[in-house]
Amino acid sequence: MQHCIVIGGSHAAVQLAFSLRQEGWNGNITIISSDENFPYHRPPLSKIVLSSESSVPNIPIRATEFYEKNNINLLLGKQVLRIDREKSNVTLNSGEEINYTKLALTTGAYARKISIPGHNLKGVCYLRDLRDALEIRESMAPNKSAVIIGGGYIGLEAAASMRKRGMNVTILEAMPRVLARITSPEVSAFYTRIHEEEGVTIITNASATAIEGADCVTGVRLDDGRIFKADIILIGIGVLPATELACAAGLDINDGIMVDEFCRTNDHNIVAAGDCANQFHPIYGHRVRLESIQNANDQAKIAAKTLCGKLETYSALPWFWSDQYDLKLQIAGLAQGFDNVILRGDPNTGRCFIAFYFKGSTLLSADCINSPKEFMAIKRLLVDKKTANPTMLSDQSINLVDSFID
Ligand SMILES: Cc1cc2nc3c(=O)[nH]c(=O)nc-3n(C[C@H](O)[C@H](O)[C@H](O)COP(=O)(O)OP(=O)(O)OC[C@H]3O[C@@H](n4cnc5c(N)ncnc54)[C@H](O)[C@@H]3O)c2cc1C
Structure with missing residues (x-):
């Protein structure tokens, strides 16, 4: 019996598994995810989960019955440690080895870590998965102070959610404006105005040099000596593609796992899709690695077709959204x-x-x-x-x- 293993357990993984069935894959499908939670939507983490007080967020990508109905096996809380391309198998952290006929890499991305002194103190947080969001929410309370390092979408969305919970919020951005990497000065100025109207303090050209505190964080120090007091420090300085597994297996890597127009890696039995994949985009005429739900879903559909022998070029228009306050x-x-x-x-x-x-x-x-x-x-x-x-x-x-x- 043919077996497709999908490594990862998020948007690209679930779409790819579902699309495999739609495209006529009759063999087994196993999703292996290091996240112990049932696959869930990530965008609500910064928007709804942080700002709501309800205990268990209900944000599944697909209902439980979906996996049963489509005969998709889910292995949760298991990490793939190695891919052996000669033996066509993967080794899990439990020691178990599982054979594949086809392999899909949807390993996504992880939050880029900050490495300044004090980075390991209690109270330094990242926001990538449900566990992160619940931990941050646990430590949030009205009138507590949060410093957010990084004025990108994650930082701005978290700031809006924290304001909603009555916290004092300061954003420290190293560039001269928020969202500098992604948008125009006009849109950056708009978001600065709105956040300031909503009570957020935004400091630009702010280079954080140390996190202050003995056991727990007490603040962030800038290179000009200023200190911003904080009970929580959220680091939102971007993500890095999860490519270690693919790299160790000898697949081509360059800011992500390099794939062709059909989402194939340099090993044609292995595809990659989502935040981890770097692909030539025909609309823009160069390679891009996109970090969006649209891209995770659309690349996963193309990758599934490829695994079923139906070659179709990826050419979807990128689109993205962000919710902050009433915007x-x-x-x-x-x-x-x-x-x-x-x-x-x-x-x-x-x-x-x-x-x-x-x-x-x-x-x-x-x-x-x-x-x-x-x-x-x-x-x-x-x-x-x-x-x-x-x-x-x-x-x-x-x-x-x-x-x-x-
Ligand atoms: C807080 C937040 C808000 C966001 N908001 C938006 C938004 O509004 N709009 C939008 O378009 N995008 C948004 N994004 C980005 C979007 O969530 C990502 O683009 C999307 O999740 C990418 O999906 P993916 O499946 O490629 O990777 P990921 O979601 O990163 O999932 C990869 C999965 O693979 C697992 N994994 C990795 N390595 C292994 C291994 N070796 N073994 C087993 N499992 C492994 C990881 O644990 C993870 O669960 C947001 C992201 C975050 C964190």
């Missing part, structure tokens, strides 16, 4: 390489606008804040590889779709 940000496309930003609406007032990113006359992407209908229309436009008239886009008296160019 829903929806991003269509990738802004990388933009040379012009067109605004529709005023980010300096109110809480609803769109930032369009152009390279020459080509529309690359759009950040839509509280504009879900517009997001859907722009996504369609980008999927159809069309562009829009920048002058018309910026004029809110003109219907958005009238500025689209066929």
Whole structure:
């Protein structure tokens, strides 16, 4: 009997296993996950789990019956320590060896660790999995102080959730603005304004040099000597792809597991998908490693087809979202390489606008804040590889779709 082993137990893993059945895989399927929890949605961890007081979050990716119905075997709380490509087997931390005919790597990413003095003190937290979220929530309480190192999406979402629970929140960002790696100065300024309106202190150009405290954290020290007092310190400085297993098995690695357009690694019996995979993107003309639910799901579908012998090129439009306070940000496309930003609406007032990113006359992407209908229309436009008239886009008296160019 053929056997597909899926290493990982999150968005890419569950989608891949399900898609294998949809594509006609008749053999066994085993998902092996080092997370002891039943596969759950990660985005709510920073948005809902941190801000709610209910004890057990109910956020399964699929219901229990789904695995039974599709005859998918789940091994939870088990880590794969080694892949032996010659013997076509994997070794678990329990010592058990399991043979595969095909292997899928959906090992995802883990939080990048900070290495300044005091980094091991109690009260230094990361937010990647359910256990992290529950631990952070446990230590949260009104009027306690949190310092968040890193003003990316995780840091900003956690800040919003912590404010909701009545905490004092300071964000320390090493760059001159929050979200600097990902978005335009206009959108960064908007998020800074909103967080400040909501009571968060944001310090930019802030280089943390030490975490203060004897047993537990008491604060963060910056290179200019300033100290920010804290009961909790959340580190949100990005993630690193989990590639160690693939690397030790001799697979090609370069900021992720290198895969071709069909999600195959350099061993064609092994595919990779999700946060761990680095792939050429035909829309952008270069390799990218994306960290999003959209990408995890879409690559998993392509990888499953590949394992079933149906080769289809990955070409999905990237999209992403972030929820903070009453703001829903929806991003269509990738802004990388933009040379012009067109605004529709005023980010300096109110809480609803769109930032369009152009390279020459080509529309690359759009950040839509509280504009879900517009997001859907722009996504369609980008999927159809069309562009829009920048002058018309910026004029809110003109219907958005009238500025689209066929
Ligand atoms: C707090 C938070 C909020 C987010 N919000 C959003 C959002 O709003 N929108 C969005 O698009 N994306 C969001 N993301 C990103 C999104 O969750 C990831 O892109 C997505 O989870 C990637 O899925 P994945 O399956 O590739 O990897 P992961 O979710 O990282 O899962 C990988 C799994 O593999 C397991 N694993 C790794 N190595 C082994 C091994 N050797 N043996 C066994 N198991 C192993 C890990 O334990 C893990 O469970 C958020 C992420 C976080 C942490």
